[in-house]
Amino acid sequence: MTAHLSEVSAAAAVTPAARGRFFVFEGIDGSGKSTVARMMHERMMAADRRSVLTAEPTDSWIGDMVRRGNEEASSPFTETLLYVADRAEHTAQIGQWMADGNHVLCDRYVGSTIAYQGVTLRPHLGNTAPEWLRTVNAPFTLRPDATFLMVIDPEDAMERLGSRPGREKFEKLDFLRQVDEEYRRLAEQDGYVLIDASLPLEEVAEAVWAIVKDAPQ
Numbered sequence: 416m417t418a419h420l421s422e423v424s425a426a427a428a429v430t431p432a433a434r435g436r437f438f439v440f441e442g443i444d445g446s447g448k449s450t451v452a453r454m455m456h457e458r459m460m461a462a463d464r465r466s467v468l469t470a471e472p473t474d475s476w477i478g479d480m481v482r483r484g485n486e487e488a489s490s491p492f493t494e495t496l497l498y499v500a501d502r503a504e505h506t507a508q509i510g511q512w513m514a515d516g517n518h519v520l521c522d523r524y525v526g527s528t529i530a531y532q533g534v535t536l537r538p539h540l541g542n543t544a545p546e547w548l549r550t551v552n553a554p555f556t557l558r559p560d561a562t563f564l565m566v567i568d569p570e571d572a573m574e575r576l577g578s579r580p581g582r583e584k585f586e587k588l589d590f591l592r593q594v595d596e597e598y599r600r601l602a603e604q605d606g607y608v609l610i611d612a613s614l615p616l617e618e619v620a621e622a623v624w625a626i627v628k629d630a631p632q
């Protein structure tokens with residue numbers, strides 16, 4: 416359909432929204448990153464800023480496959496590639512949200528794959544696992560404006576999760592310690608913003624908000 420001239424000029428008069436910023440929240444299970452991401456979204460909304468709160472694994476059909484893969488896949492490569500497929504679709508969405516002028520707050524992103532699958536793939540790929548994961552993700556990851564790493568002792572994180580003593584807890588703790596090490600390496604390499612997640616929640620939120628609130632819109 417051809418637009419009338421008056422419609423065209425009216426549309427042209429609308430200022431295109433400035434591109435939003437991209438903030439990522441990373442950390443081991445029990446670090447409180449989902450709570451902090453949600454709090455930042457609430458503060459954004461309260462300040463009349465356009466903001467989208469999102470997470471990986473996503474709630475799409477591929478996200479469902481990721482969750483199913485976690486239960487059923489016998490190969491850690493299958494699990495890894497499902498996370499990566501989920502991210503490929505998610506990144507396209509994130510780019511669109513930002514182009515529409517929204518700030519995007521993302522609970523887990525590529526850092527989760529490098530940190531967690533860096534551990535699960537180490538028996539197969541040795542020390543090259545993190546670099547391999549970075550390469551596989553590279554074509555469809557956006558560079559966040561800031562990635563916040565919620566740093567907490569794995570044992571304290573496990574306590575927050577209410578884990579019972581026993582073999583399963585022991586295995587999980589050992590796993591989270593390794594993930595924590597991968598995260599710390601990544602943080603140094605990629606300039607993550609380290610947040611002391613052992614502090615009271617309000618203080619943690621303030622530390623993150625001090626950076627997020629300045630995102631122009």
Ligand code: TMP
Nearest residue numbers: 444471472498523524527528529531532
């Ligand atoms: P959540 O508890 O933050 O929802 O994350 C679900 C689990 O998925 C968590 O144990 C971390 C794991 N995970 C990975 O192992 N790799 C990834 O790339 C992502 C996004 C999550």
